[in-house]
Amino acid sequence: MTHELTAMLLDETLLRLDELASSCTVTREWVIEHVRAGVLLETAGPDPTGWTFTSRDLIRAKQLCSLERQFEANPELAGLVADLFEELDRLRARLRREGLSLE
Amino acid sequence: MEFKDYYQTLGVAREATADEIKKAFRRLARKYHPDVSKEKNAEARMKEVNEAYAVLSDPEKRAAYDQLGANYQAGQDFRPPPNWDAGFEFSGREFGGGGGADFSDFFAELFGRSRAGPGRGESARFNIRGEDRHAKILIALEDAYQGASRVLTLRVPAVDDQGHVTMKEHSLNVRIPKGVQEGQVLRLAGQGSPGIGEGKSGDLYLEIHFEPHPRFRVDGRDVYATLRVAPWEAALGASVKASLPVGAVEVRIPPNSQNGRNLRLKGRGIPAATPGDLYLVLEVVLPKADNPKARELYEAMARELAFDPRGSES
Numbered sequence: 001m002t003h004e005l006t007a008m009l010l011d012e013t014l015l016r017l018d019e020l021a022s023s024c025t026v027t028r029e030w031v032i033e034h035v036r037a038g039v040l041l042e043t044a045g046p047d048p049t050g051w052t053f054t055s056r057d058l059i060r061a062k063q064l065c066s067l068e069r070q071f072e073a074n075p076e077l078a079g080l081v082a083d084l085f086e087e088l089d090r091l092r093a094r095l096r097r098e099g100l101s102l103e
Numbered sequence: 104m105e106f107k108d109y110y111q112t113l114g115v116a117r118e119a120t121a122d123e124i125k126k127a128f129r130r131l132a133r134k135y136h137p138d139v140s141k142e143k144n145a146e147a148r149m150k151e152v153n154e155a156y157a158v159l160s161d162p163e164k165r166a167a168y169d170q171l172g173a174n175y176q177a178g179q180d181f182r183p184p185p186n187w188d189a190g191f192e193f194s195g196r197e198f199g200g201g202g203g204a205d206f207s208d209f210f211a212e213l214f215g216r217s218r219a220g221p222g223r224g225e226s227a228r229f230n231i232r233g234e235d236r237h238a239k240i241l242i243a244l245e246d247a248y249q250g251a252s253r254v255l256t257l258r259v260p261a262v263d264d265q266g267h268v269t270m271k272e273h274s275l276n277v278r279i280p281k282g283v284q285e286g287q288v289l290r291l292a293g294q295g296s297p298g299i300g301e302g303k304s305g306d307l308y309l310e311i312h313f314e315p316h317p318r319f320r321v322d323g324r325d326v327y328a329t330l331r332v333a334p335w336e337a338a339l340g341a342s343v344k345a346s347l348p349v350g351a352v353e354v355r356i357p358p359n360s361q362n363g364r365n366l367r368l369k370g371r372g373i374p375a376a377t378p379g380d381l382y383l384v385l386e387v388v389l390p391k392a393d394n395p396k397a398r399e400l401y402e403a404m405a406r407e408l409a410f411d412p413r414g415s416e417s
Contacts, residue, residue: 003276004252004276004277004278005275005276005277005278005291005294006277006278006280007277007278007279007280007289007290007291007309008280008289008290008291008292009280009282009283009287009288009289009290010287010288010289010290010308011287011288013290022232022235022305023235023237023306023308025234025235055286055287055288055310056286058288058308059286059288059310062237063138070128070129070132071129071132071133085138085139088138088139089286093285093321093322093323094322096320096321096322097320097321097322097325097327098320099320099329
């Protein structure tokens, strides 16, 4: 067994453009295209090198990538489905808060 | 190692066209999509479907698999014969992208040659950073309050001198910091797939999820619990003990509290720079009127309070 490794909370260190691209196995152009299309990163400045990405952005980028690969969806359609997944997550959290569940 | 029948996994005939395979994959990708599927083991089934499609959608892999698999049945014990893939050339990119590291030993044995890695007999001339890995991890709510240690066992692809990939188990002892929330991601630098040549290892990303808790419910940084109180505690006010995910506090219930009232304990949610709040939702529990004294007390209230809970409805 290895020594204890300390995990860093991604939201404290954030990911840069190249790190997000590498993590999702996409090109940096893919990330830029999706940010410019408005389906990734809520607020983005003009310079991509200044962009930073949170846990939510990473999970969303993986979802978009997977939807596009599996269904050949365009970025806008993948973005719409990812929006619905996030809404579903919010509703599930709301139900959990009330002690209820969908199942 | 068991032989995997990829055609069976996708539910198509061996002579299915590329279009039929794509359609079958999409149908199953929708059926087992982990965000919406209600099927049991949806995530595991999705991995199988992805693996089958990675082979059957690639003409060269499919041709090689067909040549090899014609005499095998699903589940049959299987060892690939030497040089079984002579004449076929694979990119091996599943281990360099698209989550191929999650594929089975069977896949790794057949197609696991490192991306851009050396061919047989060649020496490594490339230095490529290892792939980042992603995994989900379940923790208890208490772990988010206090931090925790977890031993994780991951299957990682290992590349031998010939550039051949095999899956190996790799255990990690991980310290999870306190203050993590559902859906947040932890990063472990250098704990992803090993690099090729002198390339650095990738990183490991762990997506946090909470185990269901019998008493507490979590929404972001905030935590909710039901606090059961007697009618007189709600009506007259009281000081009651309430247990928290870590420790307990004395809570003052304001007089004239109604059922469902939220009592906010500021900063007692999940700890962070801006900690969450903990909400106690009052549930007024009525004593049964199952003895003469209890009935007498209820009757006295009915007689003397002149209370009509439906007064505004009439």
